[in-house]
Amino acid sequence: MVTTVDLLTKNAQQRLDDYRRFVDLGLVNTLGDFFPGGVHYPPITMYDNISEEQMYGTYRLPDDGLIDIYAHIPFCKQRCVFCHYPVKLGKRLSEKDQYLAAFEKEMDLYMRRLNVSKIKARSVLVGGGTPTFLTHEQITRFLKSFTSRVDLSDCKQFNYDLDPGSMIGEEGKERMKIMRDFGVDRLTIGVQSLNEQVLKIMNRPHNEQEVYDSIEVAKELGFQINIEFIFGHPGETIENWIEVMEKAVKLGVPEIQLYRLKVEAYGDYQAPLKKLIMAQPEKAVETEDTIAMKALAIEILNDNGYNEMLRRVYTKGRQYYSHYARNQCCNLLDEMGLGLTAFSSLRDRYALNTASFEEYYKAIENDTLPVNRGLVRNPEQQMRWAMILPLKNLDVWKPTYLERTGVSANDVFRPRIENLKKYGLVAENEDKIELTTLGSFFADEVVEGFAAPDHIPFPRNAYRDGPLNPYVDNSPY
Numbered sequence: 082m083v084t085t086v087d088l089l090t091k092n093a094q095q096r097l098d099d100y101r102r103f104v105d106l107g108l109v110n111t112l113g114d115f116f117p118g119g120v121h122y123p124p125i126t127m128y129d130n131i132s133e134e135q136m137y138g139t140y141r142l143p144d145d146g147l148i149d150i151y152a153h154i155p156f157c158k159q160r161c162v163f164c165h166y167p168v169k170l171g172k173r174l175s176e177k178d179q180y181l182a183a184f185e186k187e188m189d190l191y192m193r194r195l196n197v198s199k200i201k202a203r204s205v206l207v208g209g210g211t212p213t214f215l216t217h218e219q220i221t222r223f224l225k226s227f228t229s230r231v232d233l234s235d236c237k238q239f240n241y242d243l244d245p246g247s248m249i250g251e252e253g254k255e256r257m258k259i260m261r262d263f264g265v266d267r268l269t270i271g272v273q274s275l276n277e278q279v280l281k282i283m284n285r286p287h288n289e290q291e292v293y294d295s296i297e298v299a300k301e302l303g304f305q306i307n308i309e310f311i312f313g314h315p316g317e318t319i320e321n322w323i324e325v326m327e328k329a330v331k332l333g334v335p336e337i338q339l340y341r342l343k344v345e346a347y348g349d350y351q352a353p354l355k356k357l358i359m360a361q362p363e364k365a366v367e368t369e370d371t372i373a374m375k376a377l378a379i380e381i382l383n384d385n386g387y388n389e390m391l392r393r394v395y396t397k398g399r400q401y402y403s404h405y406a407r408n409q410c411c412n413l414l415d416e417m418g419l420g421l422t423a424f425s426s427l428r429d430r431y432a433l434n435t436a437s438f439e440e441y442y443k444a445i446e447n448d449t450l451p452v453n454r455g456l457v458r459n460p461e462q463q464m465r466w467a468m469i470l471p472l473k474n475l476d477v478w479k480p481t482y483l484e485r486t487g488v489s490a491n492d493v494f495r496p497r498i499e500n501l502k503k504y505g506l507v508a509e510n511e512d513k514i515e516l517t518t519l520g521s522f523f524a525d526e527v528v529e530g531f532a533a534p535d536h537i538p539f540p541r542n543a544y545r546d547g548p549l550n551p552y553v554d555n556s557p558y
Contacts, residue, residue, distance in 0.1 A: 088319050089373060096376035096522060097369055106504070107547030109526050113368035116538035117340075117347060118528045119392065119473025120410060121424065121431070122466045123456070123536040125348060128433055131455035136432045137194055139457075143415055143428070147203040147235060149408045152184070152227065153420030154212035155438075158246070158286045161273075162357060163311060165348035166422060167436050168210045177215060180421075180438075181223055183445045187419055188230045190450050199232040203414065204404040206240040207265075213247035213256055220256060224263040233264055238404040240267045245295035246287040253295070257302050267305040267403070269338070270295055274310065274317070275325045282316040296332055305401065307336035307394070312378060313371035314342045315357065315364040322374045323381070330385035335401040337387055338394045339378055341371060349422050349436035375522070392474045392524050410474040413467060413485050421451075428485060430457040460486070464493055464557045465531055472507075473528045476515035490514060496554035497530050504549065530555065 089097070103109045116124065142148065155168045156177055169176065192200060215223065233239070241260060247253055248270070272292050274280050280288060287295075292308075299306050310329065312322060329337055344355055344365075358365045366374075379395075382388075387395035390402045391411070409416040409426050418424045418434065421441050425432045432455035435441050444451040458466060467485045471477045482490040498514065501507035506520035506527055520527050529537055530551040537551050544550045 088323065088377075090377065090380055092380050093373050093376035097372055099519065099522070100369070100372045103523060103526065103549065105545060105547060107545045107550030107553070108504075108506075108523065108530075110539045110543040111545065112539060112543050114345065114539070115341060115343070115525050116529070117343060118525045118532075118538075119470055121426070122469045122532065123462075124538055125424070125433065126346070127536055128431070128454035128456055130453060131432065131457075133194070133450045133452050135457070136430065136452050136455050137450070140427065140430065142195055142197070146197070146201045147414075148200065149204045149405050149414060149416040150200065150202050150206070150231065151405070151416060151418045151420075151423055152205070152207045152212070153209060153418065153423040153434075154180075154207065154215070154223070155210040155421045156180075156214050157209065157211045158214055159284055160353065162282070162284050162354045163314065163342060163352050165343065165346050165350050165352045166210070167350045167438075169438070174216070174219075177219055179442070181219060181226070183442055184223070184420055185226045185230075186445050187451065188227070190445070190448065191417065191419070192230065194450065199230060200417070201232045201234075202236040203408055204236060204238045204240070205231070205233075206242070206403070206405040208242040211244050211247060212241060213243040213260075217252075217255060217259060221259055224260065224265075228263055236264070238267055239263075239265045240269065240403060240405055241265050242269045242271065244271045244285070244287055245291045248295040248298050249291055254298050254302075257298055257304075261302050261304070265304070267307065268299050269307040269309060269403075270299070272308045272310060272329075274314070275328045276316070276321045279314060279316040279321065279325075283311075283314060293332075296334060300333070305336075306334040307338055307401075307403070308332070308334050309338040309340060310378075311340045311342050312374040313366045315354075315366065317366055317374065319370060319373060319377070323377055326378045326381040330381060330387065335397045336390075336394055337382060337396075339375065340393065341375065342366070379522075389521060392521065407475070410470045411476070411478075413470065413481060425452075425455075429463060431455050460488075461557060462533070464488060465533060465536075468494060468531045468557075469528045472514060472516065472531070473524050476513045478513050479511075493557040494531060494554075500548055500554065501527060501530075526551075531557075 157168045157170055275289050277289055382395040390396040408414040415428055416426045422436045423434045432452045434451045435453045441451045464486050467482050479490045508515055508517050541552045
């Protein structure tokens with residue numbers, strides 16, 4: 082139950098009413114949980130084993146040879162309680178060197194497999210972990226080896242995910258200069274909160290002032306800046322979340338990204354958060370408070386000139402967005418993942434690298450790509466994938482859907498699409514299918530209804546038997 086009703090605007094109250102209505106209609110599950118859909122289909126935890134040959138034996142690069150690249154550096158100073166991915170903590174200088182050497186060889190193995198002398202990048206994202214938790218020498222080594230194997234001549238954007246603490250002081254500023262000199266031009270800074278107490282509960286390796294300092298460094302060096310926040314985290318209240326968002330819109334950054342807290346694992350590791358909440362359930366934020374936080378954040382962002390560009394990302398102009406995210410999730414272009422747990426999302430298949438450091442090193446020592454899970458999609462899986470990813474993140478462009486599936490978007494999922502239109506969640510014209518403003522708010526839940534029954538993240542009894550139940554009218558045919 083919302084604890085501070087007097088702070089709710091008319092719009093936030095309407096979204097709470099919508100939430101309750103959509104629980105009754107079967108769109109939203111009754112568990113108070115959610116699943117972050119629209120980046121992977123099937124969900125990342127639902128893939129069977131696959132070999133390198135099964136995955137890549139029949140794969141061919143696109144005609145233009147271009148591919149979006151994700152590079153994963155799985156090391157952190159300390160573990161955030163909400164993190165669902167395997168990382169190693171502390172300095173570990175010798176293992177970082179070992180990992181960078183293995184990463185370089187993995188790139189060589191990919192080039193050999195694809196029969197290219199360099200990988201032609203459309204965009205690049207380096208993430209983690211904390212990919213800037215390297216010495217100057219190590220980050221120089223990584224970027225030097227990476228750019229020697231990747232052709233950046235057609236690369237439209239070179240992104241880095243990082244935390245504020247690695248950016249500040251003379252050491253941090255020098256690290257940022259090294260990155261800039263190798264072509265990095267966009268930063269996603271993991272702010273997560275601007276409340277000191279919440280940052281401590283999250284076990285973040287930075288404080289509020291360091292956020293401001295890091296943004297100033299990024300501005301001074303000319304980076305495009307995206308900052309991200311988590312809502313629904315223990316320690317957050319309606320009151321302090323409003324304060325955080327009001328601070329955020331005054332920072333002068335062009336992009337602000339929102340994440341709803343996920344307690345249950347959706348990656349290769351169960352975040353410590355689950356144990357914290359099981360031991361102290363009173364610390365969990367009520368679902369309705371989380372819904373109110375989201376609605377209030379969107380209202381504050383909109384009132385200050387930020388509008389949703391890609392799902393969950395609010396920008397000051399249409400030129401500010403992640404090319405990597407848009408290419409992979411909206412345009413359904415080929416993306417290659419390198420490093421531990423990295424995924425490759427390709428036009429008719431999907432692969433995940435091992436989550437085990439030992440298996441990763443061993444595979445590469447044996448001249449084998451570290452792929453261990455994945456899927457070459459059949460026609461029905463392809464139709465679902467080509468609907469879920471772009472609908473969640475922007476829109477389903479009908480010519481792209483036809484190109485990726487061989488089927489017209491006008492001929493698939495008709496009962497479900499018409500029902501979503503009836504309830505004001507989806508709009509359609511001759512060119513595209515897209516979520517309405519209301520549908521965008523419940524985007525994760527809307528796209529569940531296009532997943533195969535065995536890939537819907539919650540069981541049927543978690544939903545009421547309403548007309549929007551994701552198990553109803555679920556077939557594309």
